Amino acid sequence: MNTQKSIRFNPMRFRIYLILLSFSLFLPDIVFSQSSGEAEKSVKLPQGYYISINPISLLAFIPSEVTKDFGLPFLHNLESGVSLAGGYYFSQLQLEGRVVLGSPSSLIFCPQLHAGIRAFPFRNKENNVIPLGFGFFIRSWDTYYTHSELQYLNVSPQLNVGYLIKRKKFFYDFRIGLQFAVATWSNLEYSTPMADFIGIPSASINIGYNF
Numbered sequence: 001m002n003t004q005k006s007i008r009f010n011p012m013r014f015r016i017y018l019i020l021l022s023f024s025l026f027l028p029d030i031v032f033s034q035s036s037g038e039a040e041k042s043v044k045l046p047q048g049y050y051i052s053i054n055p056i057s058l059l060a061f062i063p064s065e066v067t068k069d070f071g072l073p074f075l076h077n078l079e080s081g082v083s084l085a086g087g088y089y090f091s092q093l094q095l096e097g098r099v100v101l102g103s104p105s106s107l108i109f110c111p112q113l114h115a116g117i118r119a120f121p122f123r124n125k126e127n128n129v130i131p132l133g134f135g136f137f138i139r140s141w142d143t144y145y146t147h148s149e150l151q152y153l154n155v156s157p158q159l160n161v162g163y164l165i166k167r168k169k170f171f172y173d174f175r176i177g178l179q180f181a182v183a184t185w186s187n188l189e190y191s192t193p194m195a196d197f198i199g200i201p202s203a204s205i206n207i208g209y210n211f
Helices: 011-024 027-035 039-043 055-059 064-070
Strands: 048-053 082-089 093-101 112-119 132-145 151-167 170-186 194-210
Touching: 048 170, 055 082, 055 194, 082 194, 093 132, 112 151, 132 170
Parallel strands: none
Antiparallel strands: 048 082, 048 194, 082 093, 093 112, 112 132, 132 151, 151 170, 170 194
8 A cells, every 4th residue: 555645736835835935035134124223214215116016915815705704805905816016116106017817716717907106295304205105006807707708807996095114125015995986898798898886995015125
């Protein structure tokens, strides 16, 4: 009798490892910056190009009956799988684009594209920009049911407010958003485009690197 156990790929474990890795990348930088008296850098914005990741979205594949008690559907910003963003910080403006590739379940594939702008209008007594941002984004996502080939294309505007903490080249980006309308197209026969006002709140924690 063969007692050897086969090694199987575990998606849940793999995504948890990715989350831990993304957090561990910037922890040494935070520790050193605090110990060297550079905590005041947290009130400064990044400048130039950056990339960021939403680590909580890697847990979005867990069934909702498991995650609903922990608020994950709210905390992963309605994103599923790998969520990567990139953009550019000006003096008090931020331009961002985001690509999300993943699925909330084995029956659905739901890629997303986001684009938007954020403004940081306030300054403190030292004339530094306060990292409190107000943004407007357009989100589009394609909900494709793999078994039935049913498809819905959705476009939704989103308002958000967030706070950013910078540590040298790395930064945390905390956001709370609200999608207030949606337009939907379907490949169903005889279907027509639909639009409606909605109120869907969400939140996210992004980890970024400033080049």
